[in-house]
Amino acid sequence: MPRPALSADKITAATLALIDAEGLEAFSFRSLAARLGCQAMSIYHYFPSKQHLFEALVNLLLAEAGDFPDTGEWQARYRQAATAWREMALAHPGFYPYLAQFRLNHGPGLALLERQLAIFEAAGLQPKGRSRHFRAFGFYLNGACLDEVTGPHSPAAVTPLPVAEAATAFPGLMSIAPHFAPERRAATFQHGIELMIRAIETELAVKR
Structure with missing residues (x-):
């Protein structure tokens, strides 16, 4: 079975959807790879670290804020x-x-x-x-x-x-x-x- 085609745009879109749905705490390259149907190592070809990937997301949001x-x-x-x-x-x-x-x-x-x-x-x-x-x-x-x-979802008092x-x-x-x-x-x-x-x-x- 052929692997799904990846691209930087596809990865960033999937990352943003995953984080907006489940939060930052739930994010990992492994969970993203499962969503994309690929191996986690494939993502590193486009983004060598989580910081690089998140910076790409920042840029997407800044583009929206610039409207x-x-x-x-x-x-x-x-x-x-x-x-x-x-x-x-x-x-x-x-x-x-x-x-x-x-x-x-x-x-x-x-x-x-x-x-x-x-x-x-x-x-x-x-x-x-x-x-x-x-x-x-x-x-x-x-x-x-x-x-x-x-x-x-903010931190709050226990009681x-x-x-x-x-x-x-x-x-x-x-x-x-x-x-x-x-x-x-x-x-x-x-x-x-x-x-x-x-x-x-x-x-x-x-x-x-």
């Missing part, structure tokens, strides 16, 4: 860049935590960061302001998206406080808990984006 325009009103570009990043993260919940910790110090990473930074330059911010708002943008995207994709007890001890938190529901996350995310845009507009107005 925003480079021209037009800066506020619209800001919103679209943020939305593209969130959509990428939600589409790949298994692999996103790896990307969130990956240092974007290679070509594709720096290219995306340069395009994002251009939004702040288009707004008319000076270098100091660009650096602060650019960093805040990255912090917000990573934190918000990590919270969404990890959700109930959570019962809801009834929490309602008595921490009424403020419990009163807003319904607003943390999954169906409200998109609106909450956009609210944060609008606040940051407003902060830039206010800063620019003060300096005029």
